[in-house]
Amino acid sequence: MAEPLLTLEGVHTHIGQYHILQGVDLALPKGGMTVLLGRNGAGKTTTLRTIMGLWKPSRGTVSFAGRPIGGLPTPDIAQAGIAYVPETMAVFADLTVAENMVLAARSGPVDPARLDWIFGLFPALKKFWQFPAGVLSGGQKQMLAIARAIAEPRTLILIDEPTKGIAPAIIEAMITAFAELKRETTILLVEQNFRFAASLGDHVAVMDDGRIVHRGAMADLARDEALQQRLLGLSLDTHQ
Template identity: 45%
Template sequence: MTLLELEGVHTYYGESHVLQGVDLSVEEGEIVALIGRNGVGKTTTLRSILQLTPPREGTVLFAGEDITGQRTHDVARKGIGWVPEERRMFGYLTVEENVRVSVPPDGDFEALREYVFDLFPALERFREKEARNLSGGQQQMLAIARGMVGNNDLLLVDEPSEGLAPMIVDQVVEALRAVSAETTVVLVEQNFPLAMDLADRFYLLDHGTVVESGSTEGVTADDERIRRYLSA
């Protein structure tokens, strides 16, 4: 089933025309990577899906429903979660409190807490520590954990590996694999090999449009159709 579809999406920041007719679709159960150089519209695509930066033209469909122009909190309630690049957690709340406030009212907090602590043992060790005092890697784990406990059908994840040590990146990747067993994922990731390893399909953006797409199987940065859009 097609869970998410963008049709001819044009998104602006003021007079700056960032997305210029983006078309893409995501099937239920997939991990789909958005790749490309910095500034080509990857994060703006996520913001357009969430209606944080609503498209001026085009349509965003989620589970067959047109959500274009709806309020962001209403879109989130439909089952779309977000792990932003900036992490955006509650700095003066503890790890456990950050998880608790992310669980829906009808969610089983105890079970969900143990689920994310099993995936991220470091978070359990620091469950009483305020989020502002965590390392960058620990904050990224917490940001992903918050997205995981929200009972989302779709999780949008922006640059999860940025600035993290390789060992922490490995833990984040394994967590996203675990998430994808139950939740469809759209991933923005600058680390090209990681994106190709983790995702089922990819969309390559350049100047606000999709220029290449397909299965990630066997795709490398040496492919001519990829390399010319990723090189500086």
């Protein structure tokens, strides 16, 4: 088996007095998309934030490309090749779409060929290129947040609930974009929309009470309604 791109071994994370992650073990293969599922409060967002260095693990190890990164400053983790798209999107509303993209590029202006590729994924960004990001719809802001994360090639992208509050038509467009994006880079996706996750995910890990309780192929979970019900309290047929 190929060496995992990212591993978490026995990771515990405390936020104040709260013990959120309680021994997370996760091995993320290189390439494709791994989906992190679980009920609200299971620890999914805390897992992403711990990987990104926004929360420091109180115990355990986080390794990326064979290098320990647990507890490193967030800028160092980003420099190693990891990008993070938070649930809040965190775009600069008063800046134009173009200015948002300039700020995201660490090495200077975005390469024109790469920008054309990003416009192919998210055509609305080209249309609103010189508009303030604050005038974009929620779905368009999400597209901008993802585009900023890929302004330069990244080895791993962490994306937190990209479909939350997004119109169905935008979600369909995002499925097409993500299918293309995961050919270029490895994605760890937190998502509540099971149909979206099942249509794109290659691998799946399910969290409950701060631990990983299931790992496997996304296709296997999508086919097994009883397992969905046991792990998530839902089924693909009823949860959109």
